[in-house]
Amino acid sequence: MNQTLEDTIIAVSTPAGHGGIGIVRLSGPDAVGIARRIFSLKEPEPVIPDRKMCFGYLLDAESRETLDAGYLCYFPAPHSYTREETVEIHLHGSPVLLNEAVRLGIKAGARLAHPGEFTFRAYLNGRIDIIQAEAINDLIRACSLDQARISFKQMEGSLSRKIAGIREKIIELLTLVETSLEFPDEEVEISTGQIKTVLLKLIGELGHLSRSYEQGRALLEGLTVAILGKTNVGKSTLFNALLEEERAIVTPYPGTTRDFIRENVRVDGVLIKLVDMAGFGQSSHPAEEEGITRGQKLAEKADGLLIVLDSSREESPEDFQLLKRFWNKKKLLVFNKSDLEPAINRQNILDSMPGVDWVEVSALTGKNLDRLRKMMLDTFAPRLERQEEIILHERQKVLVENIKSSLENGLELLDEGSGEELVAEAIREALPAIGQLTGEIKSQEVLDQIFSRFCIGK
Ligand SMILES: Nc1nc2c(ncn2[C@@H]2O[C@H](COP(=O)(O)OP(=O)(O)O)[C@@H](O)[C@H]2O)c(=O)[nH]1
Ligand SMILES: [Mg+2]
Known part of the structure; x- marks a missing residue:
């Protein structure tokens, strides 16, 4: 980033695309001079008043052509975003028009700003520190x-x-x-x-x-939550139900999901990247085997796991293996297919994992899914205290x-x-x-x- 503050920089400050209004911003020693060369006030004033919207026209000085009507607002140093002389020109939100205004500004002596250069100048001029600069970008991207x-x-x-x-x-x-x-x-x-x-x-x-x-x-990037379980326990059905769309393919046949699928869901404003993957255990196809290996790696890195068990079947050694393997990860046990006659010995499972949170759901009927969503937040994304600082x-x-x-x-x-x-x-x-x-x-x-x-x- 250019550390010189002698240039006057210019850029469109509103997002790309067509909109109601668009704003071109100038900052630097010659901001007012350049603005006056490309924008003429309807009622010419020898001195532009501070922080007042002044009506006028965007003008191509060479062809004397008027391109748009709008407002100019002057923020004198040091009472501006950058602490420098700053001018905003508010025009209609047309990208062609705004780009033309920037081109004219450059012709009149400005330089195109680098990404973040206005904020960079605010930092160089001591108005904000780096933590605040980071926060400004976070706020914009929230x-x-x-x-x-x-x-x-x-x-x-x-x-x-x-x-x-x-x-x-x-x-x-x-x-x-x-x-x-x-x-x-x-x-x-x-x-x-x-x-x-x-x-x-x-x-x-x-x-x-x-x-x-x-x-x-978790707030910024979202949480990764992987759905694990033996094949055919209903992982993909649960994945779809939580997404509220038919994303993963579901069939009654084991080994349907061979690779992993990742989709975003928002629960209470928290972004969750939900991952469905191949069932753990015996694979019937090399692609499935590779899917299992990838899935395991992903599960190791996930912020939380949903370990799905089929309550309509007796627990098997594979279920225990899975629990043992991920004993130290944050997880929830999901006893699925609760709409069917139970055959699983739940206590047997829970005894092997003391203290683990569990819930009984039916991915098919939707029973307890809201409860599961809430538990996911409670277990994987600790609640924010309003007054606390968060990095x-x-x-x-x-x-x-x-x-x-x-x-x-x-x-x-x-x-x-x-x-x-x-x-x-x-x-x-x-x-x-x-x-x-x-x-x-x-x-x-x-x-x-x-x-x-x-x-x-x-
Ligand atoms: N009765 C019932 N069947 C379910 C439930 N969840 C999934 N299934 C069925 O179980 C079979 C396997 O489901 P799938 O989601 O593909 O399992 P996966 O291999 O773990 O991804 C399908 O026939 C589903 O319709 C449920 O909650 N109740
Ligand atoms: Mg599946």
């Missing part, structure tokens, strides 16, 4: 209201403030440790216990934050963990009775990670990665 809520708060600085608070506490702690270094004989008497208490509290706070990523990721990016999680492990090192040294100097050194190592987290420490690679995910015009 697919659920929950996600939008979190991203809006973070855009307003909630997570940044939390990190700033942690940073402050670490610096206070360092002063404390260093004071006891400088005046070892004086009665500054800072007990190891006191330092330890602060450290433990900070470590706890950071641990909590880092764990919230699991929820964040939505792996980048942030990794850095939070780095900060935490520096403090843990400090704690360990303290416990070992190492000198204050060593303890302070370990704690101080948390500071660069905080700088990287907020973007105070700039890394070109990280910046490119973050801003390339933005749209042009934002």
Whole structure:
């Protein structure tokens, strides 16, 4: 990303396609000059008023042709999105027209903006930090209201403030440790216990934050839930029933599903990527065998499993094998075909998996499917607490963990009775990670990665 702020940049800020209105945005030192060259106000003013919509015309200066009528709005520096001189030109939402406005703007001296460059400038000019920049993009891309809520708060600085608070506490702690270094004989008497208490509290706070990523990721990317079970227990029927469409092929014959199928469903705003796959156990065809191998790999990585059992048949060693194999995964046992005469010894199964949640359904009649949907959320996607901060990016999680492990090192040294100097050194190592987290420490690679995910015009 270009770090020079001398250019005036231009781009269409509304999405591609035809719409009611379309907005072209300019930012940089010559924003007003360029805007005036391509847009003429109906009532010419020597100075364009601040933040007022001014009616006028999009004009091709060369041919003197009027192309559209619309409004211009001027945001003087530093009270703009980028903190620079910014002008928005609101036109009719026609891509041809908007592209022409951009072309004219470039002819008049502007440069086409890179993806995310307006936000990048807001960051370079110190209006927002990197966490807030990430949140702006998250907000734009939010697919659920929950996600939008979190991203809006973070855009307003909630997570940044939390990190700033942690940073402050670490610096206070360092002063404390260093004071006891400088005046070892004086009665500054800072007990190891006191330092330890602060450290433990900070470590706890950071641990909590880092764990919230699991929820964040579920929110952003959705949860993968794989449907497993022996062949013919009704996996594909259940898959279709949860999707509410006939997606997977269902037949009375074992081995119908040979590859896996993935489809998205939304349960209560949470995106679930549901996977149907070949039945575990004996395969009747090499393709099915390959399907089983792929399915197993996918199941290992899934966020949750629905292990389906056929309650109209007696349990078999294969059922137990499956349960044993995935004993450490989050899962729900689904006793399917509850519309038929039961033959399974449910207790026998449940005894082999103490504490596991289970539900009795009929994929055929739809019995208890709503209950299953709710259980899926409860078991696989822990509920969000409104007031809590949630981390939505792996980048942030990794850095939070780095900060935490520096403090843990400090704690360990303290416990070992190492000198204050060593303890302070370990704690101080948390500071660069905080700088990287907020973007105070700039890394070109990280910046490119973050801003390339933005749209042009934002
Ligand atoms: N009675 C009854 N039959 C079911 C139920 N679910 C599936 N089946 C039947 O069981 C057979 C196998 O179903 P399928 O979904 O292909 O099983 P899969 O091999 O596990 O994917 C089909 O004939 C389905 O109609 C159910 O809840 N009740
Ligand atoms: Mg199937």
